[in-house]
Amino acid sequence: MNSKGDVCMKNIVEVSRVTKEYGGAGAYRALNDVSLTIHEGEFVGIMGSSGSGKTTLLHILSTIDGATAGNIHIDGRDITAMKEEEAAKFRRDKVGFVFQAYQLLDNMTVRDNIALPLSLNNVKASVILNGIDELTEILGIEEQLDKYPYELSGGQKQRAAICRALITSPKVVFADEPTGALDSKSASEVLECLKDINSRLGTTIIMVTHDAMAASYCDRILFLKDGRIHGEVDGDGDKQMLFANILNMLAVMGGSEHGRL
């Protein structure tokens, strides 16, 4: 439903000259003058080694952390100017999260976990339940709805987490190393799911990873090094080709072996 070649694609995320410093002015610069633009419906990967600033960037993009300088617009709204209460509402309604450690609540069934963001919004229970049924069917966990997270495999947990991220029909889904804790089979299942969601529902996905295989599912990959954008690789639909390009890029950036940073 979303054609990647569309020229009049809307910019969903606009980052201009964002800097993040820790420990007082000039002490440690995690992000240094970063600017980037992401279009609606894109599946973008962010790669970089540990300490490159990729997780910091994700946190700032998703209002979990604040920037020291610069502006960020998501869906036309300046998130750097938001107050805490407003930011929380924004996170809940416009943004979805997928984490490496799943971050499902242990004391709720899968169904309740997925329902949580909408129930906080006082959406009617029947609407929530219908939404859950539709999404879990797409992600293939409709059988697991009444189980608790500890009864699920890693891949199932991550798919449940994706459902929770998608239930509010967010503009952007942020995925932080979503396959980091999974074996390769579960990892590719989860990545297929994300890809499927991206093309079927047109959800914009921004995924942080240091796994070249995971990154090869993306449309475009941004490379971070020492808090700056170091390069970019575009895919044209050929996964193998993209994978090779990523490895190439990592080699150029230096210090890469076996496709991992």
Add this chain to the structure above:
Amino acid sequence: MGAFRLAWKLLHNNRGIYGLYLIVLAITVATCYNFMAIQYNTAFVQLAEQLQSAVVASMTCGFVLLCTVVFFLWHANGFFFKQRQREIGLYMLMGISTSRIGRVLAIESMLLGGLSLLIGLPVGLLLSRLFFLLLGKAMFLEEGLPFTLSWQAIVQLVVVFGALFTVLGLKNYRAVKRSRLIGMLQAAARKQAPPRLKAGSGILGVVLIAAGYVIAMNFKQWNWDLLLASMSILILVSLGTYMFFGSCLAVILSKLMASKTFVYRSVRLVSISNVFFRLRGNYRSLAMTAILAAATVTAFSISLSFRGFAEDHVIIEAPYSLSFISDDAQIRGKAAEVLGDSRYGVIGVHENRFVPAQVEYADSGKRIDFNNEAIVTSYSEIRGTLEFLQAEEREHLLERMTLRGGEAVFILNANTMASPINVEGEEIRLNGNTYAIKESIQVPFIGNIAAWGKKNIYVLEDQEYEKLRSNGTELTLSGIQLAERNGYDGQDEQEGIKGQSEHSEYKGMNRHVEPKELDELVQRMAEIVPGGRDHLNDYAKPYIQEYYALGIFFFLGLIMSMVFALATFSTIYFKILSDALMDREQYAILKQIGMSRREVRRSVYWQVGIAFVLPVIVGILHSIFAMNMLEEIMNVEFAMQMIYGVGLFAVIMGVFYAGISRNYTKMVYEN
């Protein structure tokens, strides 16, 4: 570094988290000492033996106090152990053997116990000094109650606490010795399972509580022994409360969780699932909170009631400043002379007429009157007495006592303070006639005069009494109300009023004499009245004996209620804060997926509310039934005291609830 010094150093390093605990422990030790010291006080023991209900109450209190201390220590120890698991894991990582760490922890626990005794005992001694001082003052004792250092109490305390801390130390030692490094390092991440749903035991819990309540309401009608009844109620209700929170609440919450239309609304999902999931580990402390809340409210209300009750009961024991039994006009004349010489003026005289008689119960199993000896009087006599005394609510009381020919009213003798005797509906034979007992009541009549005060009073309709009077010997008790001359000039009446009159239910006839100053006059009267002291009753004796016997219980009750309140607060405090520690991670996730601070706060208020308000409500319900039972025993109504007790407790709990919820929100949100 030796294990002992290491333990001391660790304790010192962790003083931040142990500080409050140590304070609570020291206060516990101090209060326990006072409680034990009073039990070894011979004066107290003598007084306690006279009142069965007081013995039962103090036994129950002691039992609950011990349970409370054990439970609290166990709980707090678990809380601190959990907090320090990661630290212990680090030591294991550094290669210290588990047995060594265990040894250090065991020593730490004993040091803590020793320290709390070291601080608590002097505080306790100081408190008991103050306590005896206050008690002596309240009893108007010239030299005050002697302050004695009770070695028995100290030894007992050291043994009990020493044993408790040794057991806790051993428990920690074993826990460390058996632990695996990975378990220690990942302590917070341990997975929990939802509570099992046992509808059967949930229902049983409710049934047990209900059974306890039913016994509490009917034990008098069923003629149960007081000790048996109260112990079985205690066990039934405690057990039922545990089952209620363990099973019944789990079933209710799981039903709530299953109703998506209910739970998918605002923060309900978060708070209810939190409480539900924790129930497996938390139900014990919920039940304990409920029982402690019940104990707190009951102890407090009872001590309030005892105070009011003592004041009322003095009027029943001694309706008049002075009274004597004699039909001899000469003696009455002499008595009037003696009174005329004294510094008191007579402000009223009332004659009470009655006939000694043999009363037999149709149900021969009933043993109410010793040797079947009793006193019989007429409705008009009672009416006259109550009106002379201007007894409060006398209209209502008289209405209750209105009689027809074949009926009688039972008035409990003035010597008995509280009794679960139930004779309503029984038939008695008196002077060849049969009467049905219509009402059982306790009102002032002749007071606790030595020769007659121990006998119960049966009130007959006037004509029935006339029949009896004609073949029996009627006796007359002259009741005299006195006032100090200088204070009683008819105009400035307030000046002359002393003592506790404003608290009295029978406000009409105020006491105008100091009980102590009456002594001399009583001496002189005893020389005139035949039978001496046996036929003489005065205001002073019962006033000092009864009022201050119950005064002790009033103080004791207050102390107990303070201990219980303290235990309730600390149980809730430590439990909820240890929950908050575990909730941090969860609320971090909730924050990330967009829960605002306000929503977190609301969810915390709900969650803490369920874990807090529910036990408190259950506890208050228990205490209402306990008070109701006491009302049955004492034949009075304590509604006002109950409202005070429950109200005060609810207000304090409300403030505590708001405070702890704020703390909780801070702990889970700002990180």
